[in-house]
Amino acid sequence: MPKQNKLVFINLSLLVSGILLSACTNAENVDNQTKVSTSSLSSGQVKTTLSKVDKTKWQYNSDDKIYYQIGISYAANPTDSSQQTLSIFVPAAYMTATENGDGTYTAELNTKANVGNYTANTAPIVIPINTPGYSSMSALTEYTSQAKTYTDEGFIYVSAGLRGRDSGAPSGVTDAKAAIRYLRYNVNQIAGDMDRIFVFGMSGGGAQSSIIGASGDSPLYDDYLKQIGAVEGVSDSVSGVMAWCPITNLDTANEAYEWSMGSTRSSLSTEEQTISDGLAEAYSTYINDLKLKDSKGNTLELTKSTEGIYQAGSYYDFVKQTVEESLNTFLANTTFPYDASSSSSGGPGGSGAPGGNPPSGQSGDTSSGSGESKNTSIESVDNIQRSGSSTSLSLTGTYNSIEEYIAALNSQSTWITYDSNSKKATITSMADFVKYMKSATKEMAAFDALDKSQGENELFGYGDGQGVHWDSRLATVVKGTNYEADFKTDLAKTDSLGKSVGERINMYTPLYYLSKYYGGYQTSNVAKNWRIRSGLSQGDTALSTELNLSVALQNYGIKNVDFATVWGQQHTEAEVTGNSTTNFIEWVNQSLK
Numbered sequence: 001m002p003k004q005n006k007l008v009f010i011n012l013s014l015l016v017s018g019i020l021l022s023a024c025t026n027a028e029n030v031d032n033q034t035k036v037s038t039s040s041l042s043s044g045q046v047k048t049t050l051s052k053v054d055k056t057k058w059q060y061n062s063d064d065k066i067y068y069q070i071g072i073s074y075a076a077n078p079t080d081s082s083q084q085t086l087s088i089f090v091p092a093a094y095m096t097a098t099e100n101g102d103g104t105y106t107a108e109l110n111t112k113a114n115v116g117n118y119t120a121n122t123a124p125i126v127i128p129i130n131t132p133g134y135s136s137m138s139a140l141t142e143y144t145s146q147a148k149t150y151t152d153e154g155f156i157y158v159s160a161g162l163r164g165r166d167s168g169a170p171s172g173v174t175d176a177k178a179a180i181r182y183l184r185y186n187v188n189q190i191a192g193d194m195d196r197i198f199v200f201g202m203s204g205g206g207a208q209s210s211i212i213g214a215s216g217d218s219p220l221y222d223d224y225l226k227q228i229g230a231v232e233g234v235s236d237s238v239s240g241v242m243a244w245c246p247i248t249n250l251d252t253a254n255e256a257y258e259w260s261m262g263s264t265r266s267s268l269s270t271e272e273q274t275i276s277d278g279l280a281e282a283y284s285t286y287i288n289d290l291k292l293k294d295s296k297g298n299t300l301e302l303t304k305s306t307e308g309i310y311q312a313g314s315y316y317d318f319v320k321q322t323v324e325e326s327l328n329t330f331l332a333n334t335t336f337p338y339d340a341s342s343s344s345s346g347g348p349g350g351s352g353a354p355g356g357n358p359p360s361g362q363s364g365d366t367s368s369g370s371g372e373s374k375n376t377s378i379e380s381v382d383n384i385q386r387s388g389s390s391t392s393l394s395l396t397g398t399y400n401s402i403e404e405y406i407a408a409l410n411s412q413s414t415w416i417t418y419d420s421n422s423k424k425a426t427i428t429s430m431a432d433f434v435k436y437m438k439s440a441t442k443e444m445a446a447f448d449a450l451d452k453s454q455g456e457n458e459l460f461g462y463g464d465g466q467g468v469h470w471d472s473r474l475a476t477v478v479k480g481t482n483y484e485a486d487f488k489t490d491l492a493k494t495d496s497l498g499k500s501v502g503e504r505i506n507m508y509t510p511l512y513y514l515s516k517y518y519g520g521y522q523t524s525n526v527a528k529n530w531r532i533r534s535g536l537s538q539g540d541t542a543l544s545t546e547l548n549l550s551v552a553l554q555n556y557g558i559k560n561v562d563f564a565t566v567w568g569q570q571h572t573e574a575e576v577t578g579n580s581t582t583n584f585i586e587w588v589n590q591s592l593k
Contacts, residue, residue, distance in 0.1 A: 046233035049076045050182065052189050053088070058097060058105040064148040065092040067107055070140055074160065074182035075175070076229025079167070084228065086160040086179045087140040089147035094120035094191040109191055116154035117589060120191040124239075124588055125156040125183065129201035129209045131172055133247075133455045136164030137205075153585050156192035158183065162208075165459035168495065170507045173211050174224040177236035180212075181225075184234040198240040198529070198588055202573050203540070204455075206246035206532075207508075210549060213241035213527035214510035218520070221507065223497045240529035240591055242584050244573045247541050249548060250447055250456060251509045254471050255283035257446040259310070260319075260542035263431050264439035271481060276444050277309075278477035284310035286473075290517045292551045294318060300551070311430065320430050322547055322565060326536050327416070327425050329576060330567035331402055338405060340395040393436050412436065437568075441539030448474055450483055459508075460501050468493065470501045514552040526553075529591040531562040531584070535569030560591055 050073060058067045070087045078084040093115050097107035109120045118124070130137050139161025147157040160179035163171035176199070184194045201209040215221070216237025226232075247253070258279035268276060284302040292300045292315070303313035310316075393412070399405040406418045406425065415432035418425045427433050443449060447456040448471040457467025468490040469475065475487035494500050506512045512520040530553055534546045543565065550563035566574035573580035 046185060046231065048185060048231040049229065050074070050185070050231060053186050055108065055189070056100060056104065056106045058095070058107045059103065059143070060092070060097070060105055061143055064145060064151070066090065066147060066151050067092055067095045067097065067105065068143060068147070070142065072182075074179045074230070078228055079171075080163065083136065083139050083161040083163060084175055084178070085139045086158055086182065087144075088190060089144075089151055089157040089159075090120075090191045091115045091123075091151045091154060091156075094123065109188070114154070115151075117592075118154035121193060122196070123154050123156050123192050124196040124198055124592060125158055125192040125194070126150050126588070127158045127160060127176070127179070127197065127199045129162070129176060129199050129205040129212070131162060131164065131201065131205045131208055132203045134165040134169075134172060134204040134208065134459045136166070136172070137162040149581060150585070153589075155585075155588070156190070165455060165461075166463065166465060168461050168463045169459050169504050170221065170224055171463075172208050173215070173508070174221055174228065174230075176208065176212050177221060178225060178228060178230035180236045180238065181231040181234050185231045195239060196592060197238045198242065199238050200242035200584055201246075202244040203571060204247055206243035207248035209241050210243045210246045210248050210510045210532075211508055212236075213238055213530065214513045214524060215507065216525035216527065218507070218513065218524040220503065220520070223499070227497065235525065237525040238527050240531075240588065241527050242531045242587065243533075243546075244580065245534050245538055245540065245571050246532065246546060246549070249509055249511050249545055251471075251505050251512075252283060252286050252473065253447045253456075253541060253545065254445050254474050255279045255286060256542040256544045256548075257440070257442065258444065259283035260430070260544060261434050261438060261440040261539070262444070264434050265444065268444065272444055275474075275477055275481075279445075279474065281310060282473045282477060287315050290511075290515060290548075292515075292548065293555055294551070295554070316430065319544060319547060320427065320433075322543065323430070323433050323536065324424075324426055326565040326567040327427070328423075329564070331405075331418075331423070331425060333577060336402060336405070337398050337400045339398045340405075340408075341397060409436070437537050438543070439539060445471075445474060446541075447471070450478075460504060462493070462495055468501070470505060472502065510549055511552050514549075514556045526556060526558065528558060529560045530558060531587050532564075533574045533580075534565050535572050535574040536565040536567050537569060538571040540571045562587065 053069060053072060057069055059069065060067055066089050068087065068089045071085045072087065073081065073084065074086050075084045093113040094110055095107040096110045097105040099105055111120045113119065115123070137160070140159050144159070150157040158179070160176060162175040165172070180197060183190070183192070183197070187194050199209040199212050217235055221236075258276045262276045262280050265276060287300070287302050294300060294314070298314060300315035300318050301313045302310040302315045304310055305312040393409065395408055399408060402418060403420070406416055409416050413432070415428045415436065416425055417428075440446070442454075447454055448469055449457055449467075452467035452469065454467070457469070458465065460470035461468045469487045470490065472491060475484075475491055478484055478487060491501060495504070506518070506520060509518070512518040513524040513526060515521060532546050532550055534543070536543065546563070546565070550561055553561045564576055566576055575583055
């Protein structure tokens with residue numbers, strides 16, 4: 001029987017400890033985690049018809065000193081055999097190789113060599129999730145020099161092709177999980193510590209990285225993983241997540257958007273305004289039920305303001321404080337005179353970072369991906385519907401002092417106050433902040449568009465290119481309108497495996513696994529290292545998206561949560577200072593000390 005068709009059973013007791021459920025260890029390190037229900041596919045015997053990585057098929061790039069293999073299948077029953085493959089890039093020092101005479105090499109692991117802080121046994125594995133707008137990620141068909149940035153640091157770089165939103169959720173994350181399982185199936189066959197897998201991405205890629213990190217070994221994915229023939233008996237959890245501007249927690253994204261930015265809309269019809277207000281109020285109900293807690297253990301809540309809307313309370317104050325901290329971090333890190341025209345931080349119109357140290361990704365580039373041009377903007381490839389600018393201010397020229405800069409921000413009205421003694425700035429209200437710095441750039445019902453035209457409508461569709469409605473809260477808000485019947489019809493649909501859209505939403509909601517509010521609490525193995533960065537002025541999602549994720553992780557007991565918003569930056573690989581790739585690498589190294 002050919003090797004690739006031979007059913008492989010490997011008793012876990014014969015495997016080294018690295019292949020055992022690494023995330024079970026993660027779970028035990030979470031203070032408040034008492035019990036974890038994990039996928040039936042990640043326990044018991046390893047079962048697959050897939051061959052392991054062929055040691056005789058390595059190729060070598062002498063310029064970059066990297067051994068690599070391209071186009072390795074990670075699914076035994078792929079829906080697209082050319083797409084559902086991965087490629088592996090290994091520092092040459094980790095391999096002892098002999099030439100085969102045909103341009104390939106037979107290589108064995110060299111566990112004695114060091115590259116940076118690591119050996120072949122201890123090296124972290126980094127996997128880019130380059131899926132803007134939940135799009136597909138093309139499988140590599142040739143060598144990519146992007147790997148060198150990571151292999152020079154001693155990392156293993158793995159790029160996996162992933163299905164996109166046109167296949168319907170949860171296809172993208174399912175594929176990523178299958179790729180991760182395949183890597184673990186190859187423990188000791190390839191270099192890298194299987195307990196040190198990090199995923200990273202921007203926008204929809206940041207979202208799917210967050211989902212992967214929160215949903216490790218979730219049984220909700222069992223049927224989908226079986227459907228494509230993923231390796232069974234190994235974990236799909238990861239150790240760490242780097243997410244820039246993650247467009248995630250979609251179950252309440254429409255509501256959060258209107259609560260945060262709905263006040264910046266104009267020219268809404270009476271019906272549209274009613275829907276916008278209804279979504280904002282639905283968000284307040286959700287937040288009060290969610291019961292997030294601050295670092296002192298105080299429950300974060302929304303209450304009605306003097307205007308009778310839910311723009312007051314401890315949660316509101318918490319969000320406002322986050323904005324002020326972002327501004328004050330910018331002011332503290334910026335050297336004046338400050339040239340706003342050449343900076344990406346500091347306010348609308350600029351494109352570099354404070355102190356003349358520009359962050360990469362300043363236009364939302366896809367530099368963390370697998371072969372896209374570094375100058376390709378997210379907006380040009382994600383096919384997400386946007387309109388207008390998120391800012392009504394345009395800062396250009398040079399500001400000689402903090403006071404001059406604040407005066408420019410206050411050019412239309414005074415909404416920022418700066419105390420030169422304490423060197424602290426405060427804002428008057430969130431309404432003023434979003435008016436000048438974070439206005440809505442998506443139509444009302446920002447993610448579940450009323451005409452089903454948004455990318456997320458397709459994401460929760462059924463692989464036929466047609467968008468569907470999926471937001472049950474929005475469905476409640478539109479009762480009595482012409483939209484009611486359409487929502488009712490779409491929410492009753494199921495996919496080819498009989499799963500409802502509600503189940504699929506849960507699968508794609510990180511908080512589903514992190515918060516006691518949801519039924520998925522403690523049913524997954526959550527990554528123990530998180531770094532989240534977001535451009536504060538982006539109009540793509542509400543600030544509360546990333547903020548809620550950060551707080552929920554800390555409430556869950558995750559200790560290493562590095563969260564920051566970046567003043568003045570948009571939908572990009574936002575960084576307070578420095579280069580996004582360099583900062584990511586440094587964070588991985590620090591997390592593993």
